[in-house]
Amino acid sequence: MRKRIVAVLLAGTMAAGLLAGCGNSGGSGGGTEKEGEGSDVVEVNFYVPAGTINDQDRIMEKVNEVTEKEIGVHLNLNSTASDYQAIQLMIDTGDDWDMAFTSNWLGDYFGNAQDGAFADLTDLLPKLAPETYSTIPESLWEGMKVDGKIYGIVNYQLFGSSKKIGLRLRKDIAEEVGFDWQSLKGMEIFDALNKIETEYLAPAMAAHPDMIGWEAQNGSNLFSQAQAAQFFNCEYVGDSVEGSVGWINFDDPTTVFNQYATDEFMEYCKMMRRWYEAGYIQPDAATIIDSSADRQAARFLCEVALGWPDDVDFPVDKGMSMVTDITQAPAVEVSLTDLIMPAGAGPTAAVAINAESENIEKCVELMELLNTDDDLYKLLCYGEEGVDYSWDDAGNLVYTDGGYFINYNDYMIGQSYDADGDFSRTPQPKNERGKQSEEMYKIVYEGDQEAEASPLSGFVFDPSNVQTEIANVTSVVKEMQKSLVTGSVDPETMVPQFLERLQSAGVDKIIAEKQAQLDAWNASK
């Protein structure tokens, strides 16, 4: 009898579980409306992976005064940990969310859009967010499209979207060894690296043996840093996360190939091996946890620079990356490539709206408000002037310790680009440096308007047929690639071994799938 009680109890709870499991798909995503309060204010839950934020209540109260008055929206800005897991789970379980940050590098914009989790905004945007829609270059909207529809609002940034990449060297040391860094401009990557090797690294390392010639990993790994494919006049097809294979060359944008099976990869590995053996690369470069300590100590002589314009076209005082004090490690940047608008530029930072949200239109209106009301945006990203940030005597921007601050994640909230051109959306240093930056942002914006769009803009890869192969190829790449590109192992024996293991993991199937989808897309254009 007791047994039966237990059994009934268990069965009951299991059944409740089944119901709960089934029921959740329908009744969710409704948003929590505060209708009882009499006004037509709707509540909107906006999720961003911005980490912990201090003193949020104080700022949100002020923000909501504006949003409730202007468009009748009560905004709940919820910040989760930066790994996006919590937000992805909400999306994947159809939870109660209205808006969320999304991108192609954090939060799988294309995957979620293909699954129908995001609302189709193609028609709503020009109607409800006309200013946002018109400010942002057409090519970025093109890049957001999945089957011809836009599923996210681009957060267009001050520092632009078009890309022109190059190298960053130590200015003082280049001068010391008499290296003409300006001559690198526009060079082919291997020529540039060869020149750097003989004319810059060799004498510089001899004079400063405790420095590190080339970072070789992280951002300076030409085969894992997504943007660096541009050095080879190439671009990733589809996803560009670590471990993905399949590039196209801009000269032949219809053929997908395995970037590791190219002569360029072999040549690069051989060069890195040479540098490793010459001591330009740290002996433990392949296995180091992170190199921020060395960066902070300004030990690197050369690294990849992703920003533009460079110091040939527009000289600005700058330091090596993460460096603590510019005078300690002054740097110069020189671009090697042409300007291009990468296919992934649109979804680099965007906001998506839940397809099941009851307030889709209000969400679009909110984004338009955030993108046009400069003070509101600034308040939400940086807090109150004089309380959370201020300027010191030299005009430098100082953030108050423990004050409200969104941890530099302003790109998750809305556009930092200022259409009026008065830079009132972001606090800028009030000195020469601030003026220089403003000047630079103008050049970048013009560049964005002119930049040639990648031939892959608007192409979306659907990986569902080759998930198994992707999992295995990713694992092989993560295992072997780092030691090759840091020169830690001999490329003559290891590259063939690497390629063989990629083969058996099914790399050809991925390439073929990407090719087939690209062909179909090209045919449909």
Next chain:
Amino acid sequence: MEGRKHKIGVFDISVHIVFILLSLVCVVPLLLVLGISLTAESSLVADGYHLIPKVFSIEAYRYAFSASNTIFRAYGITIFVTVVGTFLQLLFTAMTAYALTRPEVKGRFFLSLLVYIPCLFNGGLVASYILMSQTLNLKNTIWVLFVGSLISPTNVLIMRKFLRSIPESLIESARIDGSGEIRTFFKIVLPLSKPSLASLGLFTAIAFWNDWMTCNLYITDQKLYNLQYLLQSMLTNIQTVMANATRTEGMSMALANLPSESIRMATCILAIGPIIFLYPFLQKYFNKGLTMGAVKE
């Protein structure tokens, strides 16, 4: 037994030597962590890691406490969740485990199997997320931080073994004295299980104390952040600030002092400091103070 005099022999001395060495192996790394957390960031880069800081600095701790009300609140949340969660889990665990040792209970194999299955099988993240967030609607409540761990299947099974060592005669005699079964459990079984409760409780407490995943998934209200989540987040925030160093030309001087490595160690010290103080408090239960003879037989 403790009262009796014994000669201190070679055996005792060698046991002490072994334990002193073992203790050093365990304590020194933590002292290293403490040392690094108190070293100036610039010295870490220049001189490497040392037990005794070459350049002393409390910058890492100053940084951690710069939003002090948040961190003190997070301590409060963590302490509350740990105390309540551990207490309830121990209670439920001991109750379930005890019942499963009793011959009066039928189908013990089946019931134990029911307890064991969740040790290995779980419904995965999606299912438990739906349960917590939609079925039970526990997101952004303090309950979510411990209700999911109110019973530990592993601990039930371990506890059950510990409870076997309680002599049946004690329970029989209590029954003869007219004590109800539940009263017997609370008055005799629980007091006799103090050492096992203390050892399981200590580790339950550590698990609650160290849990940041639950907070990561279900909490966005900063008033409910627990300590580990806040500390983790502090580390990521520092990394974001560092990665954005190029964007913040004006800030470069402030970045010079950003304690990126020492803060990792400081968070470790901040996280385990309080729970280490808990240990001496539990210590008395581990010692062989309680004997069977202490309970009237």
Next chain:
Amino acid sequence: MSKSTAVAKKKKWSEMTPEEKKRKRTRTKIVIKRQLPFYGLMLPGFICLAIFCYLPLPGILVAFKDYNWKDGIFGSDWMNPIWKNFEFFFVSDVAGRVTFNTIFYNVIQLVLGPVLAITVAVLLNEIRGKVSASIYKGAILLPTFISWVIVQYIMYALMNPGRGILSSVFGMDINFYMEPSYWRFIMPLIYLWKGFGYNSVLYVAAISGINTDYYEAAELDGASRWQKIKHITLPLLKPTFVILTLLAIGNIFKGGAGDWQGFITATNNSGMLYPTTDVIDSYVYRALRTLNDYGMSAAASLYQSVVGFVLVLVTDRIIHRIDPDSSML
């Protein structure tokens, strides 16, 4: 009360004399009265189990499904073929390597873990100074508190080539992070270091539960210390040992018996060490982290659990044959 009596009761109730009925009632009442409190004691535990462990359990189905949020766990399409989510693991060229490594380290742990923990617990019990015993117990527990990320930094402080303590103080010029062979020793050492305090304290608790009468009686008989350990302490630790071992066997296909983060943090996740440090979980993590594929991760963990479950059931039943008191279930 067994089912058969309940059935028998139903059948014969009308035929019974009033006395019989009364007797039956009282007997049932007594039985209920004796059993009910225990079911009551179990109730909160089982309610929690039902809600937090069994309610989400259908989520296991995801392993066979092409999960999408709209259709949910039950509504999503089945994979075609149904085992498709399991494929990535079995076709991988490292399946053999990671399976071997996982079992290799778990078996070492299974053997050395209890040996070390029991030795420490027994020796702790032999220490007569209460204060020193407390200090030792506190000290050996410290590694349990240290998170894997901190372990990573401690290891790095020890072993990094150049600045590390082993190379700068002891002059060992080895880049450990590139030499897989050393890690066959290093990994078990790290896990032992991190876990022995925890397990020792469990055994200390078990020793505390031993009736001191046994020792006093043995002392009267003139038993030596070693004899007392061998004939009283060790045999009475057996149930604890068996349960902990069984629980570990269940996790034998899980890296580090479930606590696998050590294999990616302590090694700096160095690709060159994978031949000796890659376990099933670290492989799955590496392969699937960027894919966001719930089906494949559910498949991997289901596979690990099923193997463990079968092993445990078999072992437990064998133990039950030999010594019913020691079995887990």
